[in-house]
Every structure is written in C-alpha cells, then in structure tokens.
Amino acid sequence: MTIKGAALRVAVAAGLSGPRRSSHRSSIRVPYWLLSPSLIPLTLIVFVPMAFALYISLTGLNQNSIGDWTHAPFVGLKHYVDGLDPRGPLAPSFYGSIKASVVFSVATTLFTLPIGVGAALLLNGQLRGRTFLRAVMLLPYIIPTFVNGILWRLVFMTSTGIADQILAALHLGSRDTFWLIGPRSLWALIVADVWASWPFIYLMALAALQTIPADVYDAARIDGATPPRIFRRITLPLIAPTLGLGIALSTINHFNNFALPYVMFGPTPPDEVNVLPLNIYVNSFITFNLGLGAAMSVVALVIMLTPAVIYLRAARIGDTD
Amino acid sequence: MADLFHGKLTRRRFLEVAGMGTAAAVAVPGFLEACAQSPSAPATGSPKPATLSLYIAKDTAHPQAQAQLMDMIKAQFAKENPGSSFTYDTYASAAEETTKLETSSAAQEGPDIFEFGSTLVPTAYATGSFEVFTNDMWNHIGGKGIFLPPQLTMSGPSPDKLIAVPVSGNPWAMVHNKAMFQAAGISKVPTTWSDFVDAAKAMTNGTDQWGTAMAPADGFDPWHKIWLFTTQLGGQLIDSTGKKGLLDSPESVEACAFWLDWMAKYKIAARQDAAFKGADEVRAFATGKIGMSVMAGPGGIVSYDNSPVAGQYEYTLGPTVPYGMTSLPAGGKPAQGFVSGQYYTLFRYSKNQELALNLLKVVVNPEIQYQYFKLRAQQPVVLDTFNKYPELKQGNWSPLYDAALKAYPTPFFSSWGPLEVEVGKAINKIASQIGISGSYSMSDLKSALTQVNQELQASLG
Structure with a gap:
C-alpha cells in the first residue's frame, strides 16, 4: 500500500x-x-x-578556517575533482582506498557467510549444551573492536607473534613473515575481522532457521529427500531473504569498519589496508583537511548506497501494494 | 515534504525546494555565528575563584607520577588562589589531541588550557582559537627570559605572536651501549654518519645483534629522521613560504635513501625493523640487541635503568655530518635534533583566562619544574631550575641539556601535520619492500616521494 x-x-x-x-x-x-x-x-x-x-x-575547511568554520572558503567541486579525476593529485590514494575497502568488505563477507551459516545449522539441531554453545558463539562479536585490534596485532607481530610461531613450527612459513606491513596485511585484517564478525551472520541465519516449521522437513524426509537436497531446496530458499539482508548489512559494516584497521595499522597503514574510513579519518582529523574528508565521505555514502539499493530492490522492501 | 520529492516536478515545486535550501544555507551559518561567544583579552588582576579545566597529554610511562605531579600543582595553585582548583582530562594519542583541537575550535567551547606537543603548536596557532600572549601576560608568569631560549621558538610564528608556554622539554640525542662499543673495539663516539655506519657494522653480527635499529612504521620516527638528514644536507621538507612541498627534492630523496639503506645496503639494522614502531626500538636497545639509537629522548632513561643495559649506556650528541662527507655541505646545518617538548596554551574562548594564567605561573615555577624531572624524568624548561639543581646538567642529562640548547626549530607552518603523515606513508611503503625482499629501487623511492609530495601540495592549496 x-x-x-x-x-x-x-x-x-x-x-x-x-x-x-x-x-x-x-x-x-x-x-x-x-x-x-x-x-x-x-x-x-x-x-x-x-x-x-x-x-x-564544497568548502576548503581546514586548520586555518575551523575557528570560524561558517566562513570557510567555498571551493566548489575541487575536492571531488582532486579525488575522482584519475589525473588528480589525490586520485591514487582515493581510488586505492576504494579498492581496499571493496576487496576487504566483500572478502570478509564471503568468508563469514559459510562460517555463520554452518554454525547456525549446527546449533539449530538437537545438541547437548546447545544453550551454552549459542552464548559462546557470540563472544567474538561482543569483544570491543579496539581490544580485538590489539589482540590480532599481537598475533601478527613479526617473529614474536603467534601466527609466525605456528607457521614456523609447521614448516609452512618463515618466522619472519610480515603481516602488519606489505601485501599480507590485507589477509591479517580479513582474518581479524572475520573472527570478530561471523557471529552476525550466525545470528541472522539462526533466527531464520527457527522460523522454518518442522513439518516441512518431515514432509521432505518422507518423500525421500537427502540432507544435502533438503538444505539446497528447502533450508536455503527459506532463509535466503534473511541471509540477503545479513549479507547487505555485513558488507556495509565491513566497508565502514574504521576502528579495526586503525588499531592494527595506525594512521599510516600499508596501501592494501588503507581503507576509505581510515583515509577519511586521516584527512579530516590528522591532516585537518576537513573539506576533503567530507567529500570522501559523500562518495563513500554513494558507494554504500549501492548494495543497500540492490538489496531493497531484490527484496522489494517498501513495495507492498 | 514527501510530496515535493515524489510528485511531478513542476517549476513551482522546484522553487519551493530551492527556496527552502537557500533559506537554510543563509540562515544556519548566521545563526551559528550569532551563537558564538565574543572573546576578550585576559587581564592579569585578581580573578574570581573557579575550577579550571585542562586537557593534557597522558604520561603513559609514568601515570602515577603524573597524577602525583598534578596533585602538587593543584595544591600550590589552591594556595596561591584560594577557592580555586582545576580538573584535567588526558589524551593518549596524537589523534585524540587533534580531534579535541578541532571540535573545540569549531564549537568555540572547550577546556581553559590545552597542552600540545611542539609540532602541533603551529596548527593550534592557525585555528585562531588560542590567546596570543601580551608582554603583560608573559611578565605575569615570570617573563620570556625565564625559559631555555630555543623552547620559545616553537611558541609562535614570531616573538610578538606567541601562544604557547613551554612546560617540559624533550631533547634528542644519541644513546649507545658502552659494553658493545668496547667489545667491538670502538673507542670514539661517531660524529659523522660515515663513522656511525662503520661503528654500527662493527657491532652487527647479522642475527641477534645489530649496530642500530629504525622504526619506519612509527607515526613520528620517519619524519624525525628525514628532517634531520635533510637539514644536515642543506635541504628543506617544505619551502620557506610554507606553500610548496619539497618531499621529492634531491636532499629529501638522499635523506630517505640513507635511512632506508641502514636495512637495505649497509645491513646495520635488521629487516624485521620494517614493522618497528618507536617503542620497539627502545625495547631493542634496552635488551642489548642494538648498539646505538639515534634521536633518542630522555623518555628512554627510565626504561634503560630498569633493563639489562642499566649502567652500560650513555647519551651523547648525535652525528651531524652527512654520509660520505667530512664536513657539512653548503647550506647544511649541524642539527642533531629539533626543538621538542610540551606546551600549555590558553583557550581563547575560556571564561577563566586570568585564573588560567595564574595556573601557568605555578606550572613554570622552578620548584614545580624540578618535579617534572624528579617524578616524570622529563627535562624542565626554566633556567632557574637548571641553576638550582646541578643534577639536571650531570651524567646522561648533560648531553641532553646541550641538545636542548642546540636544537633547531622546525618550520612554524600549520601544514607540518600533513607533512608528517605524507613522509610516513612514503617511508612505510619502501620499508615494507625492504622488509619483504631485502632491497628497494631508487625509482620506487622517487615515485613514492613524488606521489606524497603531490598529496601534500593538494592540502597546501
């Protein structure tokens, strides 16, 4: 209506x-x-x-004008041109950050999806200690992001971190593998974020699973359907709308994650993890280029509207006539 | 409102929306401006009793000592200003410091006194949110002449536009491990970078003992070192107008290359240092893994005195002659550190400026200044304190005192903050390459410096 x-x-x-x-x-x-x-x-x-x-x-708001910010000089679309024009001085940094954010958010969502759904399927069935396990599963999700960041920074420290110790003990890598600088930093960030955020998908999937009536499964079993077929033809289609929402929200959350990369890598991160929120923060609050930071935020908003709109169109939310 | 956007767009409808937007654009800034307080210059009479608010840097190494010192200051302040006191909030990172500066400046509301590190004072000055001290104000707290002269060079852009009162110093010097020097047969502390590299090579075994260390992943170390080498080479990181970045100048490139070569070419620092931050370098020296640490502040003394190197280390002035040279090149300066320390500023919109000035008078009192040294192992900035307490010029504190007197100011430009970040980005990138592959190419270094210089230039306008 x-x-x-x-x-x-x-x-x-x-x-x-x-x-x-x-x-x-x-x-x-x-x-x-x-x-x-x-x-x-x-x-x-x-x-x-x-x-x-x-x-x-649209203004050149910076340290020189912040004390009287209502009179910050109007610069029009300069910041957008500097960042978005491929020949602009800030384009490499800006496009690099967009790429880092997209890769990070999509990869993290892809990894959390099977983990979350798998855990939900496991704990939706009859299982001894199910209530306790359901609570334990939420632990990574409720640990503050700053604590999580420090924890994983310690894990990935070169030579002394647990990651390097384990890799060396298993003869899978050098004890001097770098995780906090260079290309591997992306994997360090993904692992840390997957660990912290998979319970969100788990919660969404579990909630959806609990709405499926038991007699649907009974009917399928009577008709001779195998468990994989039941999952593929009954469970997955019935939880798909909720999972879709979970994937959209999860992708947006990962894209907007500032605290974790900031704690793990600081204000001058490797290019691979210089995600857009971190770039915006450094421009706005470290180098005082608030006008540029605001322009980057507007572009980030437009980018983030994309998965949201795709999901809303696919689910036809708000279109009930 | 929904009709305006969902209905058919007619000329009338467009004008309605545009009119509302224009009205908001005109009215909101005017309203905000009207809300702003009008500041007034502080007098130096007898203010009414009040409770001041301070925003100060947290001493993460000595938090209890800091609390003890603040209690002492509070007691003295209450004694001199009956009925008055102060509360303080602390920040533990530069990010918190700058965020508070921005929000307070924009809102024109905040603590009565802000503490800033020396290189953020130019940014604070640019905001126009801090009181420029008049001669009366300086005289009220004891006069400009009570301070170590170099410290005032970072208080403002010129002697008549000073906004920041020095409260403690952080001079830079070199620290070396005497036992490692002796074991390697080194009898003289290096005064040139060529001697430094030779001495470091003599102490390096390539596995668990290195001549020195570096911290390219730190937020500050990269620009500290690059400023130092560039200044000695006669170059600058930004031109004298503050409008043109010089991060890709030949001197800057040479400075970066020399520092990175500690890992890549001379092999006097471990490749693992590519991920080091400043604290990692202090730890490496404290555990006897490195023989020398360059641009080390007095902050390390407490750590070293409680470590295996206690009694084995010595501070000296660092090398000042560029690598491969026997004397300074034309334009080169014998810098071995920049003016560094902590400063208190008076917030322009404070309603208690007179009282805040009285508090500053307490903080620069020679006896309170001595407590900065005694409780927090920080260097005082008031000459009388040095005259009264000889231990401030003895032992390891002697070269640190010399270093404070010989320190060079960094350019007083508000764009120094962006510059620090951009230098860090370029160094971080190339250091990562060295950490992973053991080498880097000069073209990659030049390309990285050109890129960050372009970014710096964009922020300079």
Missing part, C-alpha cells in the same frame, strides 16, 4: 471523499502529520548532518 493510497482510504473512512476539493486535500495531509513524530527526529539526526557534510565538502 502506498502512502497516497493510505491517505485516500483514511479520507474515505472519514467521509471526506465528497466533492469539496479543499477538504479532500487537507485529509490527504493527515498521514504526513502522523509521520511527523518519527520524521522530525530523523531529519535532525540524519538529514541535517548529511546536509552539513555535503556543504563542508
């Missing part, structure tokens, strides 16, 4: 659908007034700051 449709029905119910056009118009406004308690805070909390970010992205 659309908002307009709802308005008409309210009008009809109120007996206001007669020939008087002005009464008809005022009755149409009723649903909008009813929306205002949520719309006003939403505007103040979400849309006004977004509008400010957009405005700041």
Whole structure:
C-alpha cells in the first residue's frame, strides 16, 4: 500500500471523499502529520548532518578556517575533482582506498557467510549444551573492536607473534613473515575481522532457521529427500531473504569498519589496508583537511548506497501494494 | 515534504525546494555565528575563584607520577588562589589531541588550557582559537627570559605572536651501549654518519645483534629522521613560504635513501625493523640487541635503568655530518635534533583566562619544574631550575641539556601535520619492500616521494 493510497482510504473512512476539493486535500495531509513524530527526529539526526557534510565538502575547511568554520572558503567541486579525476593529485590514494575497502568488505563477507551459516545449522539441531554453545558463539562479536585490534596485532607481530610461531613450527612459513606491513596485511585484517564478525551472520541465519516449521522437513524426509537436497531446496530458499539482508548489512559494516584497521595499522597503514574510513579519518582529523574528508565521505555514502539499493530492490522492501 | 520529492516536478515545486535550501544555507551559518561567544583579552588582576579545566597529554610511562605531579600543582595553585582548583582530562594519542583541537575550535567551547606537543603548536596557532600572549601576560608568569631560549621558538610564528608556554622539554640525542662499543673495539663516539655506519657494522653480527635499529612504521620516527638528514644536507621538507612541498627534492630523496639503506645496503639494522614502531626500538636497545639509537629522548632513561643495559649506556650528541662527507655541505646545518617538548596554551574562548594564567605561573615555577624531572624524568624548561639543581646538567642529562640548547626549530607552518603523515606513508611503503625482499629501487623511492609530495601540495592549496 502506498502512502497516497493510505491517505485516500483514511479520507474515505472519514467521509471526506465528497466533492469539496479543499477538504479532500487537507485529509490527504493527515498521514504526513502522523509521520511527523518519527520524521522530525530523523531529519535532525540524519538529514541535517548529511546536509552539513555535503556543504563542508564544497568548502576548503581546514586548520586555518575551523575557528570560524561558517566562513570557510567555498571551493566548489575541487575536492571531488582532486579525488575522482584519475589525473588528480589525490586520485591514487582515493581510488586505492576504494579498492581496499571493496576487496576487504566483500572478502570478509564471503568468508563469514559459510562460517555463520554452518554454525547456525549446527546449533539449530538437537545438541547437548546447545544453550551454552549459542552464548559462546557470540563472544567474538561482543569483544570491543579496539581490544580485538590489539589482540590480532599481537598475533601478527613479526617473529614474536603467534601466527609466525605456528607457521614456523609447521614448516609452512618463515618466522619472519610480515603481516602488519606489505601485501599480507590485507589477509591479517580479513582474518581479524572475520573472527570478530561471523557471529552476525550466525545470528541472522539462526533466527531464520527457527522460523522454518518442522513439518516441512518431515514432509521432505518422507518423500525421500537427502540432507544435502533438503538444505539446497528447502533450508536455503527459506532463509535466503534473511541471509540477503545479513549479507547487505555485513558488507556495509565491513566497508565502514574504521576502528579495526586503525588499531592494527595506525594512521599510516600499508596501501592494501588503507581503507576509505581510515583515509577519511586521516584527512579530516590528522591532516585537518576537513573539506576533503567530507567529500570522501559523500562518495563513500554513494558507494554504500549501492548494495543497500540492490538489496531493497531484490527484496522489494517498501513495495507492498 | 514527501510530496515535493515524489510528485511531478513542476517549476513551482522546484522553487519551493530551492527556496527552502537557500533559506537554510543563509540562515544556519548566521545563526551559528550569532551563537558564538565574543572573546576578550585576559587581564592579569585578581580573578574570581573557579575550577579550571585542562586537557593534557597522558604520561603513559609514568601515570602515577603524573597524577602525583598534578596533585602538587593543584595544591600550590589552591594556595596561591584560594577557592580555586582545576580538573584535567588526558589524551593518549596524537589523534585524540587533534580531534579535541578541532571540535573545540569549531564549537568555540572547550577546556581553559590545552597542552600540545611542539609540532602541533603551529596548527593550534592557525585555528585562531588560542590567546596570543601580551608582554603583560608573559611578565605575569615570570617573563620570556625565564625559559631555555630555543623552547620559545616553537611558541609562535614570531616573538610578538606567541601562544604557547613551554612546560617540559624533550631533547634528542644519541644513546649507545658502552659494553658493545668496547667489545667491538670502538673507542670514539661517531660524529659523522660515515663513522656511525662503520661503528654500527662493527657491532652487527647479522642475527641477534645489530649496530642500530629504525622504526619506519612509527607515526613520528620517519619524519624525525628525514628532517634531520635533510637539514644536515642543506635541504628543506617544505619551502620557506610554507606553500610548496619539497618531499621529492634531491636532499629529501638522499635523506630517505640513507635511512632506508641502514636495512637495505649497509645491513646495520635488521629487516624485521620494517614493522618497528618507536617503542620497539627502545625495547631493542634496552635488551642489548642494538648498539646505538639515534634521536633518542630522555623518555628512554627510565626504561634503560630498569633493563639489562642499566649502567652500560650513555647519551651523547648525535652525528651531524652527512654520509660520505667530512664536513657539512653548503647550506647544511649541524642539527642533531629539533626543538621538542610540551606546551600549555590558553583557550581563547575560556571564561577563566586570568585564573588560567595564574595556573601557568605555578606550572613554570622552578620548584614545580624540578618535579617534572624528579617524578616524570622529563627535562624542565626554566633556567632557574637548571641553576638550582646541578643534577639536571650531570651524567646522561648533560648531553641532553646541550641538545636542548642546540636544537633547531622546525618550520612554524600549520601544514607540518600533513607533512608528517605524507613522509610516513612514503617511508612505510619502501620499508615494507625492504622488509619483504631485502632491497628497494631508487625509482620506487622517487615515485613514492613524488606521489606524497603531490598529496601534500593538494592540502597546501
């Protein structure tokens, strides 16, 4: 049902659908007034700051103008051109960060998916100590990100970290393998984030699994379906909408993850893990180039809208007529 | 509102939306401006009792000693200003420091006193959020003449535009392991970088003992070292107008190459150092794994005194003649460290500036300054303290005192912060290559420096 449709029905119910056009118009406004308690805070909390970010992205706000930021010089689209024009001075850093963020978020989501779904399938069945195990599974998710970052930094320290010790003991690598610098830093970040975030997919999958009636499985078994076939033809299709939401949210969360790369690699990270949020943070809060940081944030927002819109279109959320 | 966006876009509808946007764009900055307080210059009379707020750097090495020192300052302040006190909040990283500076400047609301490290003072000055000290204000706290002269060079862009009061120093010198020197048959502390490399080679066994260490993954070490070598070579990292980055100049390239060659060419530092931060280098020296550490501050003394190298180490002034040379080149400066330390500033929008000034007077009191040394192993910045307490110029503190007097100021440009980050990015990138492959190419180094210089230039405008 659309908002307009709802308005008409309210009008009809109120007996206001007669020939008087002005009464008809005022009755149409009723649903909008009813929306205002949520719309006003939403505007103040979400849309006004977004509008400010957009405005700041068009200014040269930096250390010289922050004390009087309402008069920061207007530079138009300069920051967007500097970052997005392939010949612009900031393009290598900006595109490098977009690439790092996309690779990191997609890879992390891909790794968390089977782990989360597998754990959910395991703990959805009858299992001794199931309640305890369900709680234990959430531990990585509830550990603060900063603690998680420090923990994994220690694990991946060259020579002294557990990762290098284990690799050396198993003769799989050198004790002096670098994980916190160079190309392997991406894998270090992915492993750390997968460990911390797989319970999110697990929770979503478990919630979806619990909505599937047992008699559906009983019927399938009576018809002779094997467990793999049951998973493929019954379980997966029935949890797919929830998993889709989980994948979309998970990808967005990984893309926006700032704390973990910052704690693990600091403000001058290797190129492979110089993700967009970290780049934005360094530009805004370390080098004081707030206008550029805001422009990068706007571009990040547009990028992040992509998986969100794809999911909403695929699930047809908000299209209930 | 929804109708405006979902309905058919007509001229009238467009004008409605555009009108609202224009009204907001005009009204919001005006409203915010109206909300701003109008600052007034502080007097130096008898202020009303109040509780001040301070935002200071956390002494992560001596947190209890810092609390003890602040209690002493508080007691003295309360004695001189009955009914007044202060509270303080601490920051543990440069990121917290800059974030607070930004938010307070933008909101024109924040602590009465901010503490900054020397290289952030130019940025703080650029925000216009801190009080420029008048002669009366300086006289109120004892006058400019009470301080070690070099410290005031980082207080402002010129002697009449100073915003920051020095409270402690962090001079840079070289520290070496006397036992390792003796074992390697080294009788003289190097004064040129050629001698330094030779001495380091003599102490290196290539496995668990190295002549020196480096910390290219640190947030600060890369620019410290590159500034040092570039200055000795007669170059600059940014031109004298502050508008042009010189990170890709021949001197900068040579400076970077020399430092990176410690790992790649001379093999006097371990390849594992590619992932080192400053604390890792201190640990390597404290455990006797390296013979020399360059640009070491007094902060290491407490660590070394509680380590296997206790009694075996000695601070001296570092080398000042570039590698392969016997004297400084034209334009080269005999720098072995830059002016470094902590500074207190008065927030321009504070309502308690007079009282805050009284607190600064307490902090630079020679006796309180001595407590910075005694409790926190930091170097005082007030001359009377050095005159009264001879131990501040004895033992390892003697070369550190010399280093403080001979320190060179870094350029007072607000763009120094971005410069630090850009130098770190280039060094980090090439050091990673060395860590992984053991070598790097000069073209890669030049390309990395050109790229970061372009990024720096974009932020310079």
